Amino acid sequence: MIIVHVPATSANCCVGFDSLGMALDWWATFRFEPSDVLKITGCPKEYADKNNLVVQAFQKTCQHLHQEMPNFHLDIDSDIPFSRGLGSSSTCVVAGILACDAWFEAHMNKMEILKIATEIEGHPDNVAPCIFGQAVTSFMDQLDPRMMIVPCASYHGLAMIPDYPIVTNEARKILPKTLPYQEAVSQVGHALCFIQALQVGNEMILAKSCQDFLHEPYRKKLIPDYDKIHSICQDLELGMWISGSGSTMLALSMDLARLEKLKQMVEQESPHILCRKVRVASKGAWVENE
Incomplete structure (x- = not known):
């Protein structure tokens, strides 16, 4: 076998x-x-x-x-x-x-x-x-x-999985055909800092660099829970993103206590979202x- x-x-x-x-x-x-x-x-x-x-x-x-x-x-x-x-x-x-x-x-x-x-x-x-x-x-x-x-530092994650799917083809259709030049420049800067923060374990930069211009501003419309979850993560200073095309959202941290607090808040406010702890x-x- x-x-x-x-x-x-x-x-x-x-x-x-x-x-x-x-x-x-x-x-x-x-x-x-x-x-x-x-x-x-x-x-x-x-x-x-x-x-x-x-x-x-x-x-x-x-x-x-x-x-x-x-x-x-x-x-x-x-x-x-x-x-x-x-x-x-x-x-x-x-x-x-x-x-x-x-x-x-x-x-x-x-x-x-x-x-x-x-x-x-x-x-x-x-x-x-x-x-x-x-x-x-x-x-x-x-x-x-x-x-x-x-190579990633010792990050833990919380996958927040709504009870509704997102079809990848539909998630692609919603994306714009063009992007302003300044937004493209910002995307590069955020992405480069994000990768460094992943490697060295700089959580402050990781959270600050999680600002996307290419897909999340558009795809979040397909995820009714996005804005609420994103706001909670910002309050907890956690990096968070739409995983793939969604509907899952993933938060990352090396601080298990903060992820546990996030889990409790999400489960209390949105019981239809399954929370699963993961690691890289x-x-x-x-x-x-x-």
């Missing part, structure tokens, strides 16, 4: 739109074992067929390796919610690629794995931290993803054999 463990992720990290993602210590587990027919368990019935994203990623990797697609029993054990901005699709993509690599003992390197994952996902900002762990900044160089790991995952997806 091949077992693949893949972390949830938070893309964009407020000021890193489409270019910065973070692995979270919240794991999905995928088990693969030989079978006479394709069998999928552990997911809704509508996803239990050959169109399952894990299966599609496995098949694409077979093509890359020039191997025949085998039959297997795939069992999925994941409570990472769909359409909440926590990288549930990326976990499936990375799991399928790593499982195929292990199945055929191909020993692909991580950059090769990243390229296949990016071809499936369309961009590397979610799949890169899935593969490498920590925070990862990335961009596309023609058809090739380029990335750098951003120090490593990315990994494989074990049984």
